[in-house]
Amino acid sequence: MDVGSVVLVVGAIVIVALLFSIRIVQQYEKGVLFRLGRVIGTREPGLRLIIPIIDVLRRVSLRIVTMPIQSQGIITRDNVSVDVSAVAYFRVVDAVKSVVAIESVAAAINQIAQTTLRKVVGQHNLDEILAETDVLNTDIRKILDVATEAWGVEVTLVELKDIQLPDSMQRAMAKQAEAEREKRAKVIAAEGEALAAAKLAEASDVMQAHPLALQLRNLQTLVEIGVDKNTTVVFPAPLMSTIDELNHFLAREKMASQTSG
Numbered sequence: 001m002d003v004g005s006v007v008l009v010v011g012a013i014v015i016v017a018l019l020f021s022i023r024i025v026q027q028y029e030k031g032v033l034f035r036l037g038r039v040i041g042t043r044e045p046g047l048r049l050i051i052p053i054i055d056v057l058r059r060v061s062l063r064i065v066t067m068p069i070q071s072q073g074i075i076t077r078d079n080v081s082v083d084v085s086a087v088a089y090f091r092v093v094d095a096v097k098s099v100v101a102i103e104s105v106a107a108a109i110n111q112i113a114q115t116t117l118r119k120v121v122g123q124h125n126l127d128e129i130l131a132e133t134d135v136l137n138t139d140i141r142k143i144l145d146v147a148t149e150a151w152g153v154e155v156t157l158v159e160l161k162d163i164q165l166p167d168s169m170q171r172a173m174a175k176q177a178e179a180e181r182e183k184r185a186k187v188i189a190a191e192g193e194a195l196a197a198a199k200l201a202e203a204s205d206v207m208q209a210h211p212l213a214l215q216l217r218n219l220q221t222l223v224e225i226g227v228d229k230n231t232t233v234v235f236p237a238p239l240m241s242t243i244d245e246l247n248h249f250l251a252r253e254k255m256a257s258q259t260s261g
Contacts (some may be wrong), residue, residue, distance in 0.1 A: 020052035030095040060095040083164035094152025
């Protein structure tokens with residue numbers, strides 16, 4: 001074999017060795033380097049070289065992962081059956097632990113999230129579940145954080161996504177809401193009646209002090225009745241006395257004007 005052939009063979013071997021030794025770690029990843037089965041460290045993003053066959057580089061994504069938690073059939077503390085689904089957000093904070101401590105981070109978090117969701121929701125009444133979702137979200141996230149800390153994973157957020165109630169319970173809640181609105185309407189109407197009664201009492205005191213005011217009010221009522229060309233004629237009982245009092249009032253005014261003149 002001549003020298004040229006040897007150079008070509010050596011060059012080919014070097015190229016193949018380089019191809020097997022070059023690894024690229026993305027910006028959102030961190031590499032965990034194993035040498036003969038032992039972790040010797042991590043590698044930052046960029047172009048990295050390893051020893052073929054001896055080294056293995058496991059790339060771990062550090063991005064936040066969105067994981068839907070499938071709907072769970074849960075019995076609440078007040079014995080109401082509900083279906084609750086949620087969504088969890090988590091990210092790897094320790095690449096070595098996420099590779100060494102557990103086989104599959106996503107599968108493990110999915111399973112523990114389902115059991116935690118059932119446990120937390122089952123400890124509350126239906127009204128608390130509907131009104132205090134923020135409290136439930138926080139409780140679920142704290143429990144998951146404790147469980148996943150050993151895996152090098154941080155649960156950043158948990159949100160209840162959907163709460164399905166039985167049809168019978170939905171009808172009962174609708175009736176309850178309707179009754180609550182009717183109660184508020186009756187209370188408001190009663191308060192209005194109380195205010196109106198107070199004003200009427202004040203008006204009656206004024207009319208008692210000034211009898212002519214009551215008669216003028218009666219005349220105003222007659223005018224209001226006749227606005228729509230109503231053929232019904234109403235004569236209040238004190239109408240005639242009103243006319244007499246009005247005549248006496250006008251006569252007194254006329255005499256007073258003549259005396260002053």
